[in-house]
Amino acid sequence: MNEALTAKDSYAEAFARREQSAVSPPWLGALRKQARARFEALGFPHTRLEDWRFTNPAVITRTAFADAAAQSGSLPAVPSLGKWDRIEVALVGGRYEPALAHVPALPGGAWVGGLAAAIANPVIADRIARTLGTIAAWQERAFVALNTALIDDGVLIHVAPGVVLKAPVRVVYATAGDGAPVASHPRVLVIVDRGAKLTVIEDFRASQTAGDLVNAVIEFDVHEGATVEHVSLLGDAPEALHLGSVFARLAPGAHFASRSIALGGRLTRRDVHVTCNGEGGEIDLDGLYVAGGDSLIDHHTTADHAAPSCTSRELFKGVLAGSSRAVFNGAVIIRPGAQKSDAAQQNQNLLLSEDAMIDTKPELQIFADDVKCAHGATVGQLSEEALFYLQARGIGADAARAMLTHAFAREVVNRIPHAGLKADVDAIVAERMNTLTGAKS
Amino acid sequence: MSGANNGAKMLKIENLHVTVGGKEVLKGLNLTVDQGQVHAIMGPNGSGKSTLAHVLAGRAGYEVTKGTVTYDGQDLLALAPELRARKGVFLAFQYPIEIPGVGNLYFLRTAVNAARKEQGLEDLDAVDFLALARTKMKLLGMPQALLERSVNEGFSGGEKKKNEIFQMAMLEPRLAVLDETDSGLDIDALKIVAGGVNALRGPERSMVVITHYQRLLDYIVPDVVHVLSDGRIVESGPKELALELEKKGYGWVHETPAGGAEAR
Numbered sequence: 060m061n062e063a064l065t066a067k068d069s070y071a072e073a074f075a076r077r078e079q080s081a082v083s084p085p086w087l088g089a090l091r092k093q094a095r096a097r098f099e100a101l102g103f104p105h106t107r108l109e110d111w112r113f114t115n116p117a118v119i120t121r122t123a124f125a126d127a128a129a130q131s132g133s134l135p136a137v138p139s140l141g142k143w144d145r146i147e148v149a150l151v152g153g154r155y156e157p158a159l160a161h162v163p164a165l166p167g168g169a170w171v172g173g174l175a176a177a178i179a180n181p182v183i184a185d186r187i188a189r190t191l192g193t194i195a196a197w198q199e200r201a202f203v204a205l206n207t208a209l210i211d212d213g214v215l216i217h218v219a220p221g222v223v224l225k226a227p228v229r230v231v232y233a234t235a236g237d238g239a240p241v242a243s244h245p246r247v248l249v250i251v252d253r254g255a256k257l258t259v260i261e262d263f264r265a266s267q268t269a270g271d272l273v274n275a276v277i278e279f280d281v282h283e284g285a286t287v288e289h290v291s292l293l294g295d296a297p298e299a300l301h302l303g304s305v306f307a308r309l310a311p312g313a314h315f316a317s318r319s320i321a322l323g324g325r326l327t328r329r330d331v332h333v334t335c336n337g338e339g340g341e342i343d344l345d346g347l348y349v350a351g352g353d354s355l356i357d358h359h360t361t362a363d364h365a366a367p368s369c370t371s372r373e374l375f376k377g378v379l380a381g382s383s384r385a386v387f388n389g390a391v392i393i394r395p396g397a398q399k400s401d402a403a404q405q406n407q408n409l410l411l412s413e414d415a416m417i418d419t420k421p422e423l424q425i426f427a428d429d430v431k432c433a434h435g436a437t438v439g440q441l442s443e444e445a446l447f448y449l450q451a452r453g454i455g456a457d458a459a460r461a462m463l464t465h466a467f468a469r470e471v472v473n474r475i476p477h478a479g480l481k482a483d484v485d486a487i488v489a490e491r492m493n494t495l496t497g498a499k500s
Numbered sequence: 501m502s503g504a505n506n507g508a509k510m511l512k513i514e515n516l517h518v519t520v521g522g523k524e525v526l527k528g529l530n531l532t533v534d535q536g537q538v539h540a541i542m543g544p545n546g547s548g549k550s551t552l553a554h555v556l557a558g559r560a561g562y563e564v565t566k567g568t569v570t571y572d573g574q575d576l577l578a579l580a581p582e583l584r585a586r587k588g589v590f591l592a593f594q595y596p597i598e599i600p601g602v603g604n605l606y607f608l609r610t611a612v613n614a615a616r617k618e619q620g621l622e623d624l625d626a627v628d629f630l631a632l633a634r635t636k637m638k639l640l641g642m643p644q645a646l647l648e649r650s651v652n653e654g655f656s657g658g659e660k661k662k663n664e665i666f667q668m669a670m671l672e673p674r675l676a677v678l679d680e681t682d683s684g685l686d687i688d689a690l691k692i693v694a695g696g697v698n699a700l701r702g703p704e705r706s707m708v709v710i711t712h713y714q715r716l717l718d719y720i721v722p723d724v725v726h727v728l729s730d731g732r733i734v735e736s737g738p739k740e741l742a743l744e745l746e747k748k749g750y751g752w753v754h755e756t757p758a759g760g761a762e763a764r
Contacts, residue, residue: 443560445599448651451557452611452667453585453618462610466601466650 067103069123073209076129080211082175086188087210094197094207101201113386113418114357118326119300124242124272127152128211132235134158138264138294140229143479145260146171149231153243154212159231168219171228174248177215187215191248194278195306196332202302206244206276213246218255220282227258227288227477232273233265242272249278251285253310258288258477263303267296267324279307279315283337286314290475292484295323295491297352304330311337311366318475319346320484321356322491332361335369335397346375347471347488349464350383350415351495357386364393364400364430373404376471378464379415380495389434390422397427404434409441409467411460411496457498465492508535509570510675510706511556516567518548518555518731525551527731528567533675536703540717541710542742543728544750549710550594552728553679556708557591558584571675585611586618590673592664594680599651604663607651608633612670636669640696658689665696676700677708682716694719714746 077083077091103120104111130152137149137159148171149159155173162171170183177183197207214230232245243266251257259277266273281287293301301324307315313335321327333342348356362371377385391402408417421434441463449459468488475481492498511533518526525548533539543549555562556569558581569576576584599607613623624632630647637644640662652660661681668676678697682690697720701707709720717725717739725742727735729750735741745752 442597444597447557447559447581448593448597448599449602449607449611450581451559451585451591451593452607452671453582453614454607454610455582455614456580458610459582462602462607463599466599469601 066121066123069125070205073126073128076126077209077211082178082211084178084184084188087178087191090192091208091210094192094204097198098201098204098208101204104201110359114326114328114355116326116328119272119302122240122272124240127234127241127243127271128154128209130235130241135233135235135265137231137233138262140262141479141483144226146224146226146228147231148172148214148228149233150212150214150245151233151235152241153209153245155214156233159233163226166222166224168222169224170215170217172215174213174215174246175211183215183217186217186250187248190250190280191278194280194308195276195304200304200330202274203276203304206246206274206304209244210246213248216247216249216257216259218251218257220252221254222252223256224258227260227480229260229262231265232261232263232275234268234271234273240270240272242274245273245275247275247277249287250280251282251287253283254285255282256286259290260480261289261291261303263292263301264294267294267299267301269296269298270300272300272302274302276304277306279305281307281309281313281315283310284312285310287316288476289315289317290480290484291317291319291329292487293321293324293327294487295349295494297323297325297354299324301327301329303328305332307333309333309335309337309340309342309369312339313337314341316343316345318471319348319358320472320488321346321348321358322488323350323354324356325354327354327356328359329357330359332363333371334363335366335371338366338368340366340369342369342371343474344371344373344375345471345474347468348375348377348385349468349488349491349495350377350385351380352383353381354383355385356383359386359388359390361390361392362402362404364391364397364402367397368399369397370401371403374471374474375406376468377406377408377417378411378468378492378495379408379417380411382412382414384416385418387417387419387436388422389420390424391432391434393425393427393430393432395426398429400427400430400432402430402432406436408436408438409464410438411441411464455498457496460496461489461492461498464496465489468492509533510535510537510572511708512570514568516555516569517565518551519563519565520551520561524565525731526555529728529732531726531733533706533708535706537723538701538707538709538720540722540725540742541708541728542712542714542725542745545712547728548731549712549728550679553591553594553677553710556589556677557581582614585671586615588615588674590668590671590676592668592676592678592681594683596652596660596664598653598655600653602651604649604651605630605633605647608667608670611667615671633670636666639669639699640666641692642666657684658686661685661689661693662696665693669696669700672700674704675706675708677710679710680712681709682711682713690716691719714742717742
């Protein structure tokens with residue numbers, strides 16, 4: 060209990076620093092203050108809460124982290140991706156780092172840059188004030204409240220009505236620590252106006268440093284008929300602590316796809332919460348989690364059908380080795396009056412060892428009668444028959460396992476529409492399968 | 501490779517006993533295949549034909565309780581399945597399985613390069629490999645588009661069987677075991693598959709062709725025909741033996757259990 064108190068107190072310094080922040084328009088000061096009060100009231104989560112039943116957050120809630128925003132150091136390396144057109148921005152310890160950004164001339168009506176700078180710019184400030192914190196559920200979730208209480212920089216992406224941003228935007232998250240555990244609370248706000256199109260990649264690989272915590276929140280405001288493609292990428296870092304929350308609000312006819320690729324980490328918890336607020340919205344939620352050693356990867360998704368005639372499609376696949384654990388909790392909410400809702404959810408798992416474990420739980424809350432709602436979960440092993448077929452052609456047992464697990468995972472990767480990104484993610488996943496199965500690359 | 505040396509023993513199976521799920525299926529099987537020869541093994545359902553094929557390839561679940569298998573002077577049973585394959589043993593499966601998500605081309609290149617590595621050869625690069633694959637596919641009348649698909653996924657029965665022979669052509673094994681390659685093929689497909697197999701016949705390569713029906717042997721003409729019954733070779737003879745079997749049926753060999761060549 061004392062440890063927990065110390066851990067909680069360790070944020071006092073960070074709160075005090077935000078009160079002195081140069082980025083403090085009254086609305087933001089008020090938001091931070093309310094969020095802090097909410098965080099104090101909620102307290103850290105624990106396994107007695109349904110939402111954290113399978114994932115013990117003690118390793119996070121009992122550690123006193125230093126404030127990453129106060130750290131300075133040399134610039135971290137940006138993780139590599141293939142050579143294709145993209146816009147690059149970076150957050151180091153939650154702070155926007157212009158030296159790592161690559162923002163070419165954007166089409167008129169598109170804004171990609173630091174959040175603090177945008178808040179200081181009267182052209183966009185009002186829009187931010189009206190949107191930031193209105194989508195993320197900081198009133199209900201302690202870590203989201205904590206993140207919100209500590210906002211003073213981040214990334215803003217805004218795409219004006221009808222604008223198609225062809226080049227994907229990559230947000231690189233990095234931690235520049237000196238070894239002592241630090242926590243960063245990066246915040247990203249994405250506003251996509253009517254009929255606009257955008258692809259956002261959250262690349263967390265450079266933030267997965269041993270012992271450090273990343274508590275990231277990204278909010279998407281997706282307006283009428285707009286299309287957003289979102290991919291988050293977490294690598295294999297056995298000692299990293301990651302909390303990532305994705306919140307999206309969809310207007311009528313909006314299309315939002317979010318794909319979570321999570322390939323390791325000591326504790327990874329991702330919450331993806333999408334609300335269809337207008338008729339005819341479309342949600343695609345996909346995920347791939349790959350864990351070995353004693354990693355734990357937890358995905359909680361919510362497809363909230365709050366308006367009629369929305370569809371949600373969900374495919375989460377997991378590959379677990381060693382004594383790793385994974386959690387998949389897929390909530391589908393069909394609100395009263397959300398007739399003609401169409402929801403389908405699939406969770407498929409491959410267990411490569413007897414000690415690996417998956418907790419999979421669909422959570423359907425249906426308050427309308429004219430709806431389609433399908434869900435299914437499977438847990439299995441690699442096909443002995445397929446393994447033998449590959450071996451009988453001279454492919455070693457480990458390589459054959461890597462090939463088959465990669466094949467299993469590929470169904471999720473193949474759903475990424477951007478060809479360059481898909482190829483990159485496929486190669487990263489293939490490499491991960493080699494390390495997971497002990498095959499040489 | 502030991503060079504063309506007809507008469508050298510490629511495969512020597514002695515007194516092989518194998519149990520599957522606690523039941524003895526092979527009960528003292530003897531078989532010797534010389535280098536460059538094609539041997540046919542015929543027999544009724546349940547005689548142990550497929551068990552023999554799987555044991556040679558090294559499938560788990562088949563327990564060898566007695567006997568030895570010597571391949572090219574080595575103890576075959578001591579080798580893992582992938583090592584057998586890399587050293588030149590190839591099994592054409594009776595029921596090739598579909599492996600969604602594993603690309604045909606990638607799979608085959610990995611397999612070919614694993615064998616090349618074993619032989620101390622350089623990897624084939626992607627361009628050379630593709631050119632070679634296209635040539636061999638053409639010989640088997642296989643659409644090139646099949647290369648882009650996942651292994652056997654959505655292939656027709658005939659395409660799956662052709663794909664086995666195509667893989668064999670790419671891997672150039674020293675000992676090929678064809679497990680009922682004719683099953684499920686119409687006569688045109690059978691001719692193409694047999695043509696593919698015949699093109700691979702050579703003084704350094706031996707084949708064991710397992711079949712229920714004589715028909716296949718009209719197109720792949722064996723040097724020796726064996727009859728397998730109740731886990732033993734009960735009759736061996738020249739290719740005419742197959743025709744005799746076709747006429748008289750398998751019942752005929754059951755009546756002469758002391759039969760022939762395998763009595764030692």
